[in-house]
Amino acid sequence: MKKEQLPCSSRRQFIQTMAQGATFVVAVKLLPIAGLATADDLPGGRWRPDILLSLDGTGLVTFTCHRSEMGQKVRVSLAQVIADELEADWDRIRVEQADGDARYGDQNTDGSQSVRMNFARLRQVGATVRLALETAAATIWKVPVSECLANMHVVTHTPSGKTLAYGQLAEVAASLPLPAPDQAKLKSRDQWKYIGRTVTDGDLLPIVSGRTVFGFDVNLPGMRTALIARPPVLFGSVKSFDKSAAMKVGGVEHVLELPALAPPAAFKALGGVAVVATDAWSAIKGRRALDVQWAPSVNDDYDSGEFAASLLKMTDVPGNSVRNEGDVEAALSSGNRIVSATYYVPHLAQAPMEPPCATARFEDGKVEMWVCTQSPQAVQESVSGALGIKKEAVTVHVTALGGAFGRKAKADFAVEAAILAREVGHPVKVMWTREDDIQHGYYHTVSAQRFDAALDAGGRAIAWRQRAAFPSILTTFNPAAKVPIPPELRGFIDNPFDIPNMRMEVDGAGAHVRIGWLRSVTALFFGFGAQSFACELAVAAGRDPKDYLLELIGPPRNVDLGKEVAFDNYGDPIDTHPLDTARLRNVIEIAARRAQWGRKMTPGTGLGIAACRSFSSYVATVVEVEVRKDGSLLLPAVYMAIDAGTVVNPDHVRAQCEGGAVYGLSCALAQVTARNGAVVQSNFHDYPVARINDAPKVIDVHIVESDAPPAGVGEAPVPPFAPALCNAIHAATGRRIRVLPIDRKALA
Amino acid sequence: MPIRLRVNGKPETFGGDADMPLLWFLRDYLHLTGTKYGCGAGLCGACTVHVDGAALRSCSTPMSAVDGHSVTTIEGLADDALHRLQVAWIEDSVPQCGYCQPGQIMQAAALIQRYVGGTISDEDIDQGMFGNICRCGTYTRIRTAIRKAVQEGS
Numbered sequence: 001m002k003k004e005q006l007p008c009s010s011r012r013q014f015i016q017t018m019a020q021g022a023t024f025v026v027a028v029k030l031l032p033i034a035g036l037a038t039a040d041d042l043p044g045g046r047w048r049p050d051i052l053l054s055l056d057g058t059g060l061v062t063f064t065c066h067r068s069e070m071g072q073k074v075r076v077s078l079a080q081v082i083a084d085e086l087e088a089d090w091d092r093i094r095v096e097q098a099d100g101d102a103r104y105g106d107q108n109t110d111g112s113q114s115v116r117m118n119f120a121r122l123r124q125v126g127a128t129v130r131l132a133l134e135t136a137a138a139t140i141w142k143v144p145v146s147e148c149l150a151n152m153h154v155v156t157h158t159p160s161g162k163t164l165a166y167g168q169l170a171e172v173a174a175s176l177p178l179p180a181p182d183q184a185k186l187k188s189r190d191q192w193k194y195i196g197r198t199v200t201d202g203d204l205l206p207i208v209s210g211r212t213v214f215g216f217d218v219n220l221p222g223m224r225t226a227l228i229a230r231p232p233v234l235f236g237s238v239k240s241f242d243k244s245a246a247m248k249v250g251g252v253e254h255v256l257e258l259p260a261l262a263p264p265a266a267f268k269a270l271g272g273v274a275v276v277a278t279d280a281w282s283a284i285k286g287r288r289a290l291d292v293q294w295a296p297s298v299n300d301d302y303d304s305g306e307f308a309a310s311l312l313k314m315t316d317v318p319g320n321s322v323r324n325e326g327d328v329e330a331a332l333s334s335g336n337r338i339v340s341a342t343y344y345v346p347h348l349a350q351a352p353m354e355p356p357c358a359t360a361r362f363e364d365g366k367v368e369m370w371v372c373t374q375s376p377q378a379v380q381e382s383v384s385g386a387l388g389i390k391k392e393a394v395t396v397h398v399t400a401l402g403g404a405f406g407r408k409a410k411a412d413f414a415v416e417a418a419i420l421a422r423e424v425g426h427p428v429k430v431m432w433t434r435e436d437d438i439q440h441g442y443y444h445t446v447s448a449q450r451f452d453a454a455l456d457a458g459g460r461a462i463a464w465r466q467r468a469a470f471p472s473i474l475t476t477f478n479p480a481a482k483v484p485i486p487p488e489l490r491g492f493i494d495n496p497f498d499i500p501n502m503r504m505e506v507d508g509a510g511a512h513v514r515i516g517w518l519r520s521v522t523a524l525f526f527g528f529g530a531q532s533f534a535c536e537l538a539v540a541a542g543r544d545p546k547d548y549l550l551e552l553i554g555p556p557r558n559v560d561l562g563k564e565v566a567f568d569n570y571g572d573p574i575d576t577h578p579l580d581t582a583r584l585r586n587v588i589e590i591a592a593r594r595a596q597w598g599r600k601m602t603p604g605t606g607l608g609i610a611a612c613r614s615f616s617s618y619v620a621t622v623v624e625v626e627v628r629k630d631g632s633l634l635l636p637a638v639y640m641a642i643d644a645g646t647v648v649n650p651d652h653v654r655a656q657c658e659g660g661a662v663y664g665l666s667c668a669l670a671q672v673t674a675r676n677g678a679v680v681q682s683n684f685h686d687y688p689v690a691r692i693n694d695a696p697k698v699i700d701v702h703i704v705e706s707d708a709p710p711a712g713v714g715e716a717p718v719p720p721f722a723p724a725l726c727n728a729i730h731a732a733t734g735r736r737i738r739v740l741p742i743d744r745k746a747l748a
Numbered sequence: 749m750p751i752r753l754r755v756n757g758k759p760e761t762f763g764g765d766a767d768m769p770l771l772w773f774l775r776d777y778l779h780l781t782g783t784k785y786g787c788g789a790g791l792c793g794a795c796t797v798h799v800d801g802a803a804l805r806s807c808s809t810p811m812s813a814v815d816g817h818s819v820t821t822i823e824g825l826a827d828d829a830l831h832r833l834q835v836a837w838i839e840d841s842v843p844q845c846g847y848c849q850p851g852q853i854m855q856a857a858a859l860i861q862r863y864v865g866g867t868i869s870d871e872d873i874d875q876g877m878f879g880n881i882c883r884c885g886t887y888t889r890i891r892t893a894i895r896k897a898v899q900e901g902s
Contacts, residue, residue, distance in 0.1 A: 071845030071884045198841075207846030208834040210782015210822035214847055217781035225776075250765065280785075281765065281772040353786050353794060353847040353883045402784070402847025403883045434787040651841055655886075659844055662885025684791040684881060693874040695887035 053082065053129060059153055059167030061088050064096045066104035067114040068374045069203070070352075070401035070408070072656065072714045074114045076201050077648045080194040081119055085126025085187060088166070089153040090199055100376025100396035108375040110409045110517060111570065112615040112712025115648055119710045127184035136173035137164050189707070198651040203400075214402045215357035215372025220427040223359065224253065226420050227283040227431060229292050230272035230440050233677035234513055235261060236297035241273050245289040251282025254424050255290065258416065263479045265514045267382040267411040269419060270440055276424050280431060299677040302512035304347060308446060311509060312342055314469040315450035319505035320483060323493050323565045326501030331463030336454035339540045341533055343451070344739045345525035346671035348444035349681075350518050351689060354402020355432040356413035360421035366393045367418050372401040374409040382411035383418040394418075405663070406517035410442050438687050439679040442516025443672055445470045449529040451536075454501075459541025461552060463501040466530065468492060470522075471511035482508040484522075486568040491523035491614055491719065494567050495530060496581050498554025513674060519663055520718040523614040527719030528726075528740065531610035535727040536736065545727060546592050546609050556582030570616050576709050577616040583643045583704070584613055587620035590641035590702050595622035604628070605636075606731025610723035615712025617644040618704075621661065621720040623696075625728040631748035633729070635665075635696040640717060642701065645708035657701040657717040664721025666690040671741045751815040755780070756824025766812035770804075771795045773811055774821055782822035782850045786881070793880030796851040797821050803858035805879075822850035825857060832900055833857055836893035844884035852880045856894050868898045 054062045063082055067074045075095045083093050098104060106117070130150045137155040138145040141162060149156050153166045189196075206212045231237060243255035254276040261271045275286035332338060358371040358379075367387065373379050376396040384391040401408055417430040432440075447470035454463035472488055474481035484506055486493075493504055518524070531549075538548030559579035561567050569577055588611045592598075595607060604627050611620035619642045626634040640657045647653050666689040673680045681687045726737040735747060750763040755778060762773055769788075774780045774797070783806055786794030790808035797806045798820040825831045830838075833853050843849045859876035860868065873891050882890070 069845075071843075073844070201841060203846070204838045204841065204843060207843045207849055208822075208830070208837045208853060210780075210850040212846055213781070214784075216785060219779060219781070279772065279776040281768045281776070284788075285765075351883060353792070353845065353881065354784070355786075400847075401845060403845045405883070431785075433785075434789070434792075655841065655844055655889075658888055659885035662887060663883070666883075666885075683789055684787055685789070689881060689883060690885070690887075691878045691881060692887040692890065693878045695885070697870060697888075699888050 053125065055166055055170045055173070057167050057170050059092055059165055061086070061093045062096055063093055064098045066098040066107050068107070068109040068376070068398050068401055068404070069097070070109065070374065070404040072114070073201065073649065073652045074109065075203060076199065077115055077652055078118055078122060080199055080648055081122040082126040084192050084194040085123045086130050087150040087152060090194060092153060095202070097398050099398065100380050102377060107377050108409060110374055110406060112714040112716065113571070115710045116572070116616070116712055119646070119648070123186055124181050124184065127186050128179055128181050131179045131184040132173045132176065133166060133169050135176060135179060136169040139176060140164065140172055195648050196646070196650070198649060212400045214354050215370065215399045216354055216402070216431065218359040218370040218399060218429060220359060220361060223427040223429055224276050224278060224424060225280045225283045225429050225431060226274050226276045227287040227433065228258065228272045228274045228416060229287055229290055230270045230436065231294055231297065232439070233294070233297040234265065234299045235263060236677070237271055237295045238273060239293040239295040241290065241292040243290065245291065246275055246286040249282060249286040249289055251278040252286035253277060255286070256423060258419060264477050266477050267378060267415065268386065269412055269415045274416070274420055276420060276428060283431070297677060299512040302674050302677040304446065304674040307512070308344055308346070308448065311446060311448035311469045312344060314507050314509070315342060315448050315467040319467050319469065319507035321503060321505050322489060323502065323504040323561070325503070326463070328463045328465045328501045328503035331454045331501040332452055332465060336456060336462065337540070338452060338454055339537055340450070340452045341536055341738055343449040343529040343532065345447050345528055346673065346740060347446050347513065348518055348667055348670065349438050349441045349672050349687060350405035350407035351437060351687060352401070352403030352405055352407055355434055355437040356408065357429065357431050358414040358417035359427060359429040360414070360417040361427040362418065362421040365389060366395070367421065368395045368397070369414060369418065370397045370399055371414045372399050372408055373411065373414060374401065374404050375411065378409065379411045379414040382415050386415045387418055387422060405519040407441065410516055434684070435682045438672070438681050438683060442476065442514045444518035444524065445473065445511070445515045447525040449525070451529065451533040453533070453537055455537065455541055459543060461497070461499050461537055464495070464497060464499045465503045465505070466492065466495070467505045467507070468526070469507040469509060471509045471515055473515050473517065475511035476514050476516060479510065482510065484508050486566045488522045489566070490568060490570065491526035491612060493565055494559070494561060494579055494613070496559050496579055496584060496613065497552045499552070512677065513679070520614060520715040523612060523715070523719040524667060527610065527612040527614070528722045531612065531720060531723035532726055532738065535608070535723070535730065539730070544598070546588065546597050549609065549611065550585055550588060553581050553584055556585060570712065572616060577711065579613065583618045584611055586704060587611060587618045587641040587643050590704070591620035591622045591639045594641070594700055594702060595624065595637070595639040597622065601731070604732055606728045606733070608724045608727025608729070608731055610720040610727060612716070612719040614719050615716045617642060617711040617713060617716035619716050619720050621724040623721070623724040623728040625725060625732055627729060627732045627747055629748065631744040631746065633694070633744060637698040637700065638696040639700045640702070641704065642717065643704035643706055644713050644716065645706050645711045647703055648710065650703055653703050653713050654701045656713045658699045660715070660717025661699055661721050662690050662695050664718045665694060665725065667718070667740070668722040668725055669694070669741050751811050753814045753816065754818040756820055762811055767810050769807050770797065770809045770811060770814055770819065771806040774806060780821050780823050784847055784851060786848065786851070792848070793855055794848050794851040796854040796880065798854060798858060801858065803855045822854055825854065831857060832897045833860070833893065836897040836900070840889050840893045840896065842886050842889040842893050844886055848880060848882045852877070852882065852890055855880050856890070856897070860894060860898050863898045866898065868895060
């Protein structure tokens with residue numbers, strides 16, 4: 001039986017219900033703003049209501065997760081939020097993965113936003129459906145709804161003790177108008193059953209059994225596998241190619257040229273020559289046999305070493321002032337003690353364990369895709385642009401992501417698959433090899449920073465000038481863009497130090513590779529520079545680095561940057577997510593205490609500390625290092641304290657801290673360089689990410705109890721790691737590292 | 749002559765290019781996709797399987813090398829119940845994205861054979877597992893889970 005439900009009368013309507021047999025389905029438009037959508041906001045005025053939550057006659061609740069799963073456990077944490085308010089039995093919740101669909105609102109799983117931006121809304125949805133079920137029971141029993149109480153998948157009539165299970169209520173609930181969202185009462189914190197707790201994760205069993213379907217694992221009838229020889233230099237193009245040898249390889253069916261890439265790179269395909277074969281090995285051999293001559297590119301002269309030198313030079317002179325307090329120049333030239341240093345962080349590759357991969361089927365002018373994407377709507381848009389078809393003609397199924405770290409927010413690899421599927425008339429899987437991934441990525445930008453500080457006679461910092469120069473991510477979308485944009489100034493412009501004279505200047509530069517987001521983005525190099533330099537000041541002042549850092553931060557307060565400072569607070573109002581130095585101080589003190597900061601260290605060992613607010617979370621990291629005679633690093637322990645506001649799942653936060661420390665370590669050990677426009681590194685032998693023997697022996701994580709709104713967790717643990725490590729190396733050896741990657745041989 | 753081998757106890761034959769790495773036979777011919785591509789060069793361990801009980805990188809092992817041999821993949825590691833490592837992996841919530849974990853588990857399963865019932869040091873674990881990269885950074889949990897699986901084997 002299918003019967004369309006009348007919309008509820010409230011102007012603030014955000015939920016519609018529909019009876020589908022005995023299934024009660026609810027949809028909510030997940031706008032990125034706190035406000036709830038009205039019926040008038042819905043695209044085309046109507047929508048399919050089966051996109052978020054359903055309850056069937058057996059009591060099975062299906063939650064459709066609209067954010068991509070890449071190891072951050074969003075499928076669990078978002079389900080926890082909704083299940084809690086729904087008063088659902090956790091064992092009777094099934095999670096499905098949403099396709100790309102604008103009706104979900106923002107699906108781009110980046111910026112550590114999933115819990116932050118969905119917590120309040122999903123609670124409201126859960127509570128509304130709970131009330132709907134209580135109302136259904138009241139209707140059946142002909143009693144006031146106030147006498148009906150939902151608890152663990154059952155509604156009880158409290159005076160009589162009668163009960164009805166959720167499954168028994170589905171059909172009636174679906175036939176009644178849904179309560180207006182403001183009628184449903186949210187649970188109080190002390191009533192939470194799942195929020196704040198660790199719960200069973202149904203995704204673990206398929207993972208350890210090898211049954212999870214990642215992008216690489218998609219298999220369609222008649223599917224072909226393609227590898228692409230891409231121009232080694234960005235905006236290079238195919239001059240000529242000889243396909244005869246490749247076509248002789250058994251299994252190779254097509255060798256075809258892709259359209260050359262014209263600026264801006266955006267999320268378009270890079271161009272090159274594709275080898276389409278019956279299977280992966282044939283495609284690999286075919287590409288090896290391919291002979292391609294490349295036409296020159298405007299980026300042929302790019303040399304990352306020369307570029308680094310030019311960026312560092314830019315910081316010798318004033319840049320665009322983005323924050324100015326007091327009179328820094330006067331303080332820097334009035335006979336005070338001056339400390340200066342320059343810092344450099346190279347290009348990095350996200351290097352997820354699963355390289356980019358996409359599968360497309362083109363039929364009747366429509367594309368159906370299976371992609372390990374962080375952003376299915378970006379895939380829809382990019383594919384629709386490349387193929388000249390409507391966005392609605394692009395269906396994107398989101399697979400499990402074998403890591404992402406920002407790489408899979410870009411849709412270029414999906415565009416390649418869609419183009420090839422249309423060309424060859426079979427479903428096509430485009431596989432990126434590791435070499436493709438390292439050499440044709442969207443790299444973390446290169447950055448140079450110059451710091452100048454003035455210390456008074458007592459060693460107190462009275463002036464802080466920080467200049468940064470780096471190509472903006474915007475260059476990927478607009479090659480003429482020269483100046484970094486406000487979201488790229490986080491962790492810089494919002495420096496919480498209590499210094500009377502502060503000036504921040506920034507400069508941009510053109511890019512010669514595609515620049516993209518990498519886990520924690522610019523907070524990575526700003527955190528490295530500022531937190532290392534803070535330690536340099538402590539050393540110059542002859543003070544303990546932890547005490548000095550607390551002194552730099554100053555008294556507990558909400559930092560007011562003033563209206564003229566263009567601070568982008570990760571999309572949140574400053575009132576709900578203030579720059580709270582009490583919370584920053586607190587994590588520093590906790591991490592230091594757990595590390596037994598101040599304990600006597602043996603020669604060659606040291607402790608280093610760093611603390612950053614990023615993605616509205618506060619993280620302090622203490623690294624204990626042993627620098628061995630050959631310069632290799634042993635990390636006996638890392639101590640982390642995080643204040644991420646309200647925590648949905650503490651084990652997820654712990655895992656992100658552990659993983660963030662290891663990712664931060666990798667960012668300090670590896671680099672991508674370019675010569676003659678082409679990336680030099682190609683695989684894990686020359687892009688040496690952290691292995692188990694590099695990893696800390698122990699990672700101690702303390703999560704601060706907090707009632708504050710949830711903050712971002714996936715990225716915030718990364719920025720403090722490298723400076724804490726380098727501060728520890730300084731404590732152990734007296735050597736200050738200002739350029740990444742750490743040159744371990746030089747430490748010998 | 750076609751190549752004959754056993755995969756998870758089942759006889760299989762392959763008459764194609766003997767240079768093809770075992771990885772692609774497992775993935776493209778048998779559709780055993782639990783064995784992952786990560787680097788294609790024996791550098792990351794995502795493709796680890798057992799050949800006659802020893803851990804091997806299937807991305808760098810040609811089909812010619814497994815003629816007459818017995819291959820076990822993550823799908824065949826345990827029969828009905830889970831392997832003790834899989835249990836430990838779940839109990840300690842080791843996986844994040846999970847992509848490298850079948851390779852980690854296969855490597856660990858070969859490693860712990862000679863330790864089960866005893867103890868294994870972190871140094872032994874690091875030495876046995878350093879060829880398996882995890883970009884999510886689950887290394888500390890991998891160590892804990894291996895120690896646990898070794899102890900519970902006693």
